[in-house]
Amino acid sequence: MMDPLVALAWRGEEALLSPRVRSSSRLLDEHLAPDFSEIGQSGRLWSRAEIIPALLDETAAASEATMSDREARSTGPETVLLTYRLQLDGRQSWRSSLWRREGDTAQCFFHQGTTIQLASVDDEPAS
Template identity: 40%
Template sequence: MSEPRRDESPAAAVEAAVAGELRLLDPEVRRSPELADALLHPDFHEFGASGRHWDRAAIIDMLTTETETEAETAPVSVSRMRGVQLSADVVHLTFDTEDDGRRVHRSSLWRRADGRWLLYFHQGTPFTV
């Protein structure tokens, strides 16, 4: 693992994680295994809103398949995005998404590796209003 960057403020670390999270919601990134791969930590895993556990390879495959079949849907709506830097190399984000009427609370851990912020862990929990 790389040395922590002492010159990066907590705000800059959170901004980098938010930018990565929003890129992962971009249909162009989701359609591209290469672009999605570049944002995921080698040890990435997720507990999805479906209850399924995903590893890195499975999530990349699902994202590519999902966007091929749902290319005409409206973009995912994101709200209440908040972040906090937990350590020099870890940022925690929480936010909500709405996609075709389905609402999900989301939590992500972004970890700096080799000077880049990568998604290490993600969890989604469906909710109703």
């Protein structure tokens, strides 16, 4: 059986990828903690105040997102770290998010995305 906080966090993470949540300032407000910050795939540091308008302006079809290699790790009595691989718009990235229990729900307080450069034959490691 999955830990209740882990289940809440995964539901929240999946919701944050949905067009319904990404197009609603009210729903983004519910899912992102007041102290939220993000390191984007470009390396840019985003505050909560910056990321909400950016998500609302996004045109990418997040409904096409596919999560894999999902893992969860408790980082404290009220916090959990989620890591996974995301495929979206033909690109892949590793994602990590920290979630904190807030009453009956959980809020994301940190997120990072790192682009995966897909290896070619020339990128094989030397042995």
